[in-house]
Each structure stands twice: as C-alpha cells, then as structure tokens.
Amino acid sequence: MSGFDLPLFPLSSALFPQGTLSLRIFEPRYLDMIRDCARNDSGFGVCLILEGGEVGDPATPAAVGTCARIVDFNVQADGLLGILARGERRFRVQHTRVRDNGLIHAQVEWIEEGEPQAVPAECGLLATILERFHEQAGGEYARIERARYDDASWVAWRLAEALALEQTERQLLLQMSDPVERLKQLMHYLPRFQGG
CATH class of the missing domain: 1.20.58 (Methane Monooxygenase Hydroxylase; Chain G, domain 1)
Structure with a gap:
C-alpha cells in the first residue's frame, strides 16, 4: 500500500493533535518546506528526534508524529520567519528519504481516531x-x-x-x-x- 508523502520537521518535542507550535525558521531546507506548504495549503509532519539535532545533519525521527498546518506567519525581531502551526492528525512513518537539501520526506499512513469517548x-x-x-x-x-x-x-x-x-x-x-x-x-x- 502506498502511503502519503509528507515533509518532516523533526523536533526535540512532540506535538499533539489540536496543539500549537511556534517555530523560528532559518535553515534553507525548512524555508523551502514552509514556502511549499503555504503555496499548496498542505501540512508538514512533526516527529520527536530520536537521534541527532534540530539543526544541521538530518535527524532520526520517531515513527509516530503529528501533521501540523501553518495558521499564522510573522517576522521576528531578528528578521527571521516565525510560524504558528496547529497539530492535526497523527501518522505512522512507513519509510523516509532525505532530499538533496537535507529535508526528510516520509511516506506515512494516517492513524485513524476512534469514536469520541467520555472521560471515565x-x-x-x-x-x-x-x-x-x-x-x-x-x-x-x-x-x-x-x-x-x-x-x-x-x-x-x-x-x-x-x-x-x-x-x-x-x-x-x-x-x-x-x-x-x-x-x-x-x-x-x-x-x-x-x-x-
């Protein structure tokens, strides 16, 4: 079964569905990703970093993450691009590849949420x-x-x-x-x- 292609933004923190995330964007690979997401009205995947760092060489992402959609842009005091993103649905990574610019893309399958349940x-x-x-x-x-x-x-x-x-x-x-x-x-x- 073919999965859904999603660019990944590995971070040192997990994002939950309906949660918000503020990011400062400065690496060219992520500036390109944000531009593409804005142009295509698409999201990007946020995964916890298992190995590596947020900056530099591509990190090893966790196998389960959350798709984030940009809800606001701003220019920060230092001139960098800032975004506010909101978590949507969870996904499971099937496999990844690294593009020439260092951006990780993943084939993902969406995790289906069950019917709402009451707090016991x-x-x-x-x-x-x-x-x-x-x-x-x-x-x-x-x-x-x-x-x-x-x-x-x-x-x-x-x-x-x-x-x-x-x-x-x-x-x-x-x-x-x-x-x-x-x-x-x-x-x-x-x-x-x-x-x-």
Missing part, C-alpha cells in the same frame, strides 16, 4: 485539574466550552501538553491508540506533580 469516572480528577489549569492560565482554553472536558482524547492531549513530562513520556502518549489508556497513563504520572 476513575480519571475524572484529570479533567478537573486541566479545567483549573486553563482557568488560571487564561488564553484560548479558558474560554473553551465545558463539554470538551468530557472528551477523553481532548483532555489527555491538553493535559500531556500542560504537565512537565519527559519527551519520551510525551512520545509514549502520542503513540497510544486508546484515549482512556492515555488518561490512565497520565494518572500514573500525576503523583509526581502533586505537592505534599
């Missing part, structure tokens, strides 16, 4: 913590409709962004297919962040 009672504390966090932090999530806090997938993604998790833990959550299992994994991490 035993994980209700996570939705409450997230709602309080958003109320205190302000911003776009402070005005989100209350029903979102009943959606297991949305709660798991937003809480995974909010908690100071290791990147390997974020990647594990990204790779999990069941949103309720993702919440249970977050429950496992939670004692680390509780005072006392």
Whole structure:
C-alpha cells in the first residue's frame, strides 16, 4: 500500500493533535518546506528526534508524529520567519528519504481516531485539574466550552501538553491508540506533580 508523502520537521518535542507550535525558521531546507506548504495549503509532519539535532545533519525521527498546518506567519525581531502551526492528525512513518537539501520526506499512513469517548469516572480528577489549569492560565482554553472536558482524547492531549513530562513520556502518549489508556497513563504520572 502506498502511503502519503509528507515533509518532516523533526523536533526535540512532540506535538499533539489540536496543539500549537511556534517555530523560528532559518535553515534553507525548512524555508523551502514552509514556502511549499503555504503555496499548496498542505501540512508538514512533526516527529520527536530520536537521534541527532534540530539543526544541521538530518535527524532520526520517531515513527509516530503529528501533521501540523501553518495558521499564522510573522517576522521576528531578528528578521527571521516565525510560524504558528496547529497539530492535526497523527501518522505512522512507513519509510523516509532525505532530499538533496537535507529535508526528510516520509511516506506515512494516517492513524485513524476512534469514536469520541467520555472521560471515565476513575480519571475524572484529570479533567478537573486541566479545567483549573486553563482557568488560571487564561488564553484560548479558558474560554473553551465545558463539554470538551468530557472528551477523553481532548483532555489527555491538553493535559500531556500542560504537565512537565519527559519527551519520551510525551512520545509514549502520542503513540497510544486508546484515549482512556492515555488518561490512565497520565494518572500514573500525576503523583509526581502533586505537592505534599
């Protein structure tokens, strides 16, 4: 089966569906990628770096990532291009190739999300913590409709962004297919962040 061709932007952090990402773009390969994405109204893949760095030689990306779509551009104080991108759907890398300019392209298959699931009672504390966090932090999530806090997938993604998790833990959550299992994994991490 042939996959979907997606340029990759390996980063030292994972991006979750509906999450936002601010990037400064200065390497020619990524400037070209951003130009192509803007011209074609297409996205690019964000994968956690397993080996290598964000700058220089092509890094080794994780096998599961999130497609990001550019939602805003700006010119930063230092003259560099800045973009704001939003995570869309997850994908699994089938294979990669490196273009002459060092940009990694991947053949990917989209990960199908199941039907929305409610936050189970035993994980209700996570939705409450997230709602309080958003109320205190302000911003776009402070005005989100209350029903979102009943959606297991949305709660798991937003809480995974909010908690100071290791990147390997974020990647594990990204790779999990069941949103309720993702919440249970977050429950496992939670004692680390509780005072006392």
